Amino acid sequence: MRKRPDTKGKTFAVAPMIDWTDRHCRFFHRQLSKRAVLYTEMIVADAAIHGDRQRLLGFDECEHPVVLQLGGSDPAKLAQAAAIGADYGYDEINLNVGCPSDRVQSGxxxxxxxxxxxxVGALVAAMKTGVDLPVTVKCRIGVDDQDPEEALDGLAEAVWKAGADALWVHARKAWLQGLSPKENRDIPPLDYDRVYRLKQKNPDRFIGINGGISTISEARDHMEQVDGVMLGRAAxxxxxxxxxxxxxxxxxxxxSIDYDGLIGTMADYAGRHIAEGGRLSHVTRHMVGLFHGFAGARRYRQILSSDATRKDAGPEVLLAAFAEVDLASSLDAA
Ligand SMILES: Cc1cc2nc3c(=O)[nH]c(=O)nc-3n(C[C@H](O)[C@H](O)[C@H](O)COP(=O)(O)O)c2cc1C
Structure with missing residues (x-):
């Protein structure tokens, strides 16, 4: 029988994903796991300072532990945005050093x-002065023609010196010219060993791994090498x-998941969101993949991507979609 890994002190996280890991998505994910650490979408420091804070930063108490990811390059602004995040009750503030989009590069x-x-060290140090919370960084192993050995060691050293509490590494380079953000999540090759070597060199530091991990069994294997595992698209x-x-x-x-309870909770949540002026699809768009592999999943998905997107759709549309799923087929789906 396979040895159970020692996961004490280890972390499982759902990655920050713009347009995906909003508060409704995180509420949904929290119903599935009490232990996963949930990351927000990247919020640009200027937006946190000048934007509609409740819309950008508000979250439900059940989302804890929840981490605010910030983007920016101005130490004073990041310190201010981090302090705003701390006031909102986030458990940790994370700095994005991995997103390759043009919009981000121009800033x-x-x-x-x-x-x-x-x-980056100066940014971390500034954020640390603004808050009494863990400040962490999410990065790549390098960009363009950088040598990942030097680039990642250099970044890690700088952030430790500045007092960072953890480093999450998306285990591939970003190529800043010629690839779209989406291609930059698939085309540069994954190099998990590079992240493992960073951990071996820094045994007392928290190092988490991310990129291309698609099952719990793979997550478990990575946990034998590093302190945390972060899943994005698969989750x-x-x-x-x-x-x-x-x-x-x-x-x-x-x-096994109590799907009746889960859908009931999500329908109630969606009802409250609609009562506050929101739309059903704000909630259900994150639930489209839930019944992957079950009989009836196609019909469920169709209803969520058609009826549920109508302006006046209520929680009963979610219940109707769920009624199409044959839960007894779950054994085949496993
Ligand atoms: C739609 C989408 C949006 C993303 N937005 C962010 C972001 O806001 N901040 C960030 O650090 N990474 C972002 N990423 C990258 C993910 O956090 C993660 O590093 C990447 O998808 C690789 O992990 P995966 O293979 O488990 O998906 C995004 C990825 C996706 C698919």
């Missing part, structure tokens, strides 16, 4: 900061896998 932040480790597209996270972290057999 000289995100992945292009990989070329400026000293500056979003097949959220049922989050139902196994608590068993992974606490030991014991995975429990």
């Amino acid at each position: 000289t932040f995100g992945a292009c900061l990989m070329k400026m480790p000293e500056h 979003y597209q097949t959220p049922a896998l989050l139902g196994d996270v608590d068993a992974l972290m606490e030991g014991g057999e995975p429990r």
